[in-house]
Amino acid sequence: MVEFSRHCPVLMTVTFLIGAVLTPIVSRSRKKFSFWWAFFVSLLGLFFCFCAVWRLYTVGPISYWLGGWEPPYGIEVYFDYISTITLLMTALGVLIIVYSNKYIRHDISEEKLPTYYSLVLLLLGGMVGFSVTGDMFNLYVFLEILSLSGYALVAITGEKLTAMASFKYLVIGAVSSLCVLFGIAFLYNVTGSLNMADIAFRLQQTQPTTTTYVALALFIIGFSVKAAMFPLHIWLPDAHALAPSSVSALLSGLVIKVGIVGILRVLYCVYKLGGSVDFTVVTNFMGWLAAITILVGAFFAFFQDDIKMIFAYSSISNIGYIIMGISLVSFSQPERGYLGMVGGLIHIFNHAIIKSTLFLCAGAIIYKTGFRKLSDLRGVGKKMPITCGALTIAALSIAGIPPTAGFICKWYIVLGAIEFGRLIWAGVLLVGALFVFGYYIKIVNAIFFREPVEPITQVDEAPLSMLIPIVILATGCLIMGVFAYIPLNVIKPAAATMLGLPPTYLP
Amino acid sequence: MSVSELFYKLNVNFNYVVAVTLFIIGLYAMISNPNLIKKFMGLNIMETSVFLFIVSSGAITGGKAPIIGEGLSSGTVFVNPIPQALILTGIVVAMSTTALALSLMIKLYEQCGTLNADKIKELK
Numbered sequence: 001m002v003e004f005s006r007h008c009p010v011l012m013t014v015t016f017l018i019g020a021v022l023t024p025i026v027s028r029s030r031k032k033f034s035f036w037w038a039f040f041v042s043l044l045g046l047f048f049c050f051c052a053v054w055r056l057y058t059v060g061p062i063s064y065w066l067g068g069w070e071p072p073y074g075i076e077v078y079f080d081y082i083s084t085i086t087l088l089m090t091a092l093g094v095l096i097i098v099y100s101n102k103y104i105r106h107d108i109s110e111e112k113l114p115t116y117y118s119l120v121l122l123l124l125g126g127m128v129g130f131s132v133t134g135d136m137f138n139l140y141v142f143l144e145i146l147s148l149s150g151y152a153l154v155a156i157t158g159e160k161l162t163a164m165a166s167f168k169y170l171v172i173g174a175v176s177s178l179c180v181l182f183g184i185a186f187l188y189n190v191t192g193s194l195n196m197a198d199i200a201f202r203l204q205q206t207q208p209t210t211t212t213y214v215a216l217a218l219f220i221i222g223f224s225v226k227a228a229m230f231p232l233h234i235w236l237p238d239a240h241a242l243a244p245s246s247v248s249a250l251l252s253g254l255v256i257k258v259g260i261v262g263i264l265r266v267l268y269c270v271y272k273l274g275g276s277v278d279f280t281v282v283t284n285f286m287g288w289l290a291a292i293t294i295l296v297g298a299f300f301a302f303f304q305d306d307i308k309m310i311f312a313y314s315s316i317s318n319i320g321y322i323i324m325g326i327s328l329v330s331f332s333q334p335e336r337g338y339l340g341m342v343g344g345l346i347h348i349f350n351h352a353i354i355k356s357t358l359f360l361c362a363g364a365i366i367y368k369t370g371f372r373k374l375s376d377l378r379g380v381g382k383k384m385p386i387t388c389g390a391l392t393i394a395a396l397s398i399a400g401i402p403p404t405a406g407f408i409c410k411w412y413i414v415l416g417a418i419e420f421g422r423l424i425w426a427g428v429l430l431v432g433a434l435f436v437f438g439y440y441i442k443i444v445n446a447i448f449f450r451e452p453v454e455p456i457t458q459v460d461e462a463p464l465s466m467l468i469p470i471v472i473l474a475t476g477c478l479i480m481g482v483f484a485y486i487p488l489n490v491i492k493p494a495a496a497t498m499l500g501l502p503p504t505y506l507p
Numbered sequence: 508m509s510v511s512e513l514f515y516k517l518n519v520n521f522n523y524v525v526a527v528t529l530f531i532i533g534l535y536a537m538i539s540n541p542n543l544i545k546k547f548m549g550l551n552i553m554e555t556s557v558f559l560f561i562v563s564s565g566a567i568t569g570g571k572a573p574i575i576g577e578g579l580s581s582g583t584v585f586v587n588p589i590p591q592a593l594i595l596t597g598i599v600v601a602m603s604t605t606a607l608a609l610s611l612m613i614k615l616y617e618q619c620g621t622l623n624a625d626k627i628k629e630l631k
Contacts, residue, residue, distance in 0.1 A: 163614040
């Protein structure tokens with residue numbers, strides 16, 4: 001078992017990629033079979049991911065040399081604590097594929113089903129590969145795999161507005177990927193290496209030059225676009241709101257987190273705290289931008305009527321929380337950033353679960369009623385109690401009401417900001433939380449406390465295959481809040497290693 | 508820095524200067540042009556500039572291909588093959604991006620009858 005689990009980080013990436021390529025072939029005669037194939041492949045990927053995470057917490061980080069070539073020369077796959085996010089990706093992937101079975105047939109023709117599942121598997125494979133690779137150029141290739149499948153998934157329904165949203169996403173996303181590639185080229189010219197650990201080692205040996213700083217700036221710009229940080233967020237609302245809901249859940253829950261993982265990798269694994277490059281100027285700047293991001297996202301969400309638009313703007317706001325959490329670092333005293341880092345990292349997980357619940361619920365409501373505006377959806381909660389109940393749990397959770405998942409991360413980030421002496425950031429966070437509370441109360445009020453009018457009175461509960469993922473995710477929102485010590489135990493070593501402290505560090 | 512020094516630096520780093528100039532030209536073309544195809548041509552110029560930057564960073568004047576064989580003396584200079592291998596992958600990625608963008612443009616043209624970004628915005 002121990003010997004086998006060593007191969008798991010590679011196996012899960014390869015499973016998704018091969019599964020994606022084979023999807024159109026295995027379902028050539030029966031298009032509906034593609035669902036069962038995608039379900040099987042994602043379950044297999046989840047299994048490998050479990051094995052890898054199990055090994056990480058019993059034996060330690062996995063370093064795997066592809067083809068047996070030693071790391072600075074060959075490609076290294078490195079499964080460390082931050083790679084635990086793959087567990088979230090594969091588990092959400094399974095649930096979203098189950099949900100898609102009924103939902104997506106409503107939106108696309110049967111001919112396109114294999115294409116859809118193939119793209120979803122490619123997206124998952126790209127994200128998993130991105131999170132486990134230890135090689136800079138591999139990082140870029142996986143970034144492009146997941147971005148390209150994301151652009152295609154946004155436009156999969158072929159409706160009028162989606163093509164333009166997808167095109168906008170593609171152009172901005174392609175420029176951001178180019179920035180990342182340019183950054184890799186700069187770093188390669190400085191260090192002559194592509195392996196992350198090796199680059200980190202060589203950067204510590206040398207005095208930083210202008211090129212090193214330009215590379216850092218290019219990385220931050222590139223990944224901030226992927227993560228939708230404030231001035232670079234304009235592509236997000238259209239792409240996330242107009243895509244089919246299962247795709248929105250993937251994009252909003254996971255794909256924007258990939259940008260965060262990229263920032264974490266570059267700042268804390270390559271440039272490193274305590275190394276030769278003092279990047280606290282950058283993190284400070286990012287923190288202020290994150291504060292603006294929180295306010296801008298919350299402010300625009302407040303004035304939307306389209307239910308998916310609200311969730312899309314709310315994603316921007318929540319990305320602000322995560323970036324604020326991870327940018328509360330001090331260069332000389334890494335332990336001061338511990339609480340903020342824990343909060344930021346745990347919000348990656350919690351926001352993914354909460355936002356997928358919200359988008360899947362919105363999808364179920366749109367699937368049944370055909371409406372997406374709050375004003376049309378009055379009283380739908382009386383007709384679809386389970387879906388709307390889950391939506392309410394997720395909404396309370398994202399607003400940060402104590403027994404749910406959203407509370408614990410905001411609590412840690414506020415503590416981190418206060419400990420760091422950034423009272424304005426803590427204030428912004430609380431104001432943002434108030435705004436969030438406002439617009440989610442608006443949703444809950446509209447769906448539960450208004451009388452249903454004519455078309456809404458006809459609808460009934462969503463089908464079982466859509467309800468199961470929704471209920472599991474909503475339960476997840478509660479469990480992550482009530483039994484917060486489980487995710488905290490997983491996250492704390494990750495936060496400590498990010499800051500260069502031993503994994504067992506406790507404040 | 509004197510003028511002759513500046514020219515010397517320009518001459519030594521000529522390929523890098525060209526790459527960054529191309530990057531900026533591409534960015535300008537992408538932002539300023541309302542036509543979607545021309546926007547995308549701007550993006551392609553940017554991609555090419557990055558590729559040029561990486562490939563030229565591995566090149567050495569008079570360098571040989573790094574293949575072990577006859578006629579090698581101890582002073583033989585090799586070019587770095589890694590940037591070329593990277594760019595081969597980069598070109599594949601750029602091609603798939605272009606293919607996806609063009610197919611999206613076909614869809615847009617079928618639905619809107621125009622590829623002018625400003626007019627598409629008005630149609631919404």
